[in-house]
Amino acid sequence: MRKITMGRGAVSDGMDTNATEQRTRELSNDKHTLIIYFSRSGNNEKQVRFAAQKLETDVYELGVKNPYPSDYFATVQRATEERESNDWPELIEDVPNLDQYDLILLAHPIWAMTPANPMRSFLEEHGSELEGKEIASFSTNDGYGSGDTQQVLRVLTPGNTTILNNYSVRDTQAESSRNEFSKWLSQLKR
Ligand SMILES: Cc1cc2nc3c(=O)[nH]c(=O)nc-3n(C[C@H](O)[C@H](O)[C@H](O)COP(=O)(O)O)c2cc1C
Known part of the structure; x- marks a missing residue:
């Protein structure tokens, strides 16, 4: 079983979610909400599982090459080098077509007071595909x-993308804030 490590300073067993080959891809033909996420040590993945179940969304996990x-x-150290040189990590390019989705949730850790580098890569490359949609971030x-x-x-x-709180x-x-998270998710129900 995959061991999930928690928080800053945690040394993992080398099985970080971002390193597994089987990334989560739960894609339908009919859902209108998609969660796109990156999680290195599992915290966001747990939040995503909760959110996906509550809102019945599709889910796509970003992978870095x-x-x-x-x-x-x-x-x-690596994340700092990438950030300082604006050299964001290369993603595995199997991002789904986003046309069917009205609401896209972006879930990610905060690294150096900004969305983790792989989410930055996603936004740099695919941000324009969010045109006209509603988007919201949730993070740990x-x-x-x-x-x-x-x-x-x-x-x-793009300017006509609606960015929710x-x-x-x-x-x-x-875990102990699940009620609050649940309330935040409820106002996203479409
Ligand atoms: C490279 C790196 C930078 C981080 N920078 C911050 C930070 O600036 N502020 C913060 O509150 N936490 C920071 N953290 C802690 C993570 O945001 C936190 O552990 C998060 O829950 C990890 O989520 P994950 O388990 O989904 O990967 C950092 C962690 C890493 C690995």
């Missing part, structure tokens, strides 16, 4: 909030 190291500090963090998430979404999507929770409080 070169998965991040399981060591936390090595990950921070280690206690410092969602940083500049809203600004990043605004800059990397985001939800970010400290990962250690995710």
Whole structure:
């Protein structure tokens, strides 16, 4: 069974969700809400499972061609280098056609006070495909909030994309905050 590690400083067993070959892809022909997510150490994946069940959404997990190291500090080092050089990680390119979706939820960790690098790659490459849609981010963090998430979404999507309020929770409080998360999700029901 996959071991899920929690939070900052956690050293994983090398089976981080981002490194598994079987990424989650739950795609239908008829649903109008899609969750696109990246989760390195499992916290966002758990939030996604909860949200997908509550809202009955499709789900697509982003994959990076070169998965991040399981060591936390090595990950921070690589992530910093990518950010400082604007050299965002290359994604596995099997992103589904987004035409059928009206609402797209983006779930991701916060890295350096901004959406984790793979989500940034997604927005850089596919942000224009969110034209005319409603989008919202939900994230986990280690206690410092969602940083500049809203600004990043605004800059990397067309002007007629509606950006709804985001939800970010400290990962250690995710389970005990399920009521709050549930309420936030309820207002997204379409
Ligand atoms: C490279 C890196 C940078 C991080 N930077 C921040 C940060 O700036 N602020 C924060 O609150 N947490 C930060 N964290 C902690 C993660 O946001 C937190 O552990 C999150 O729950 C991980 O989600 P995941 O398990 O879905 O990968 C960072 C973690 C990593 C690996």
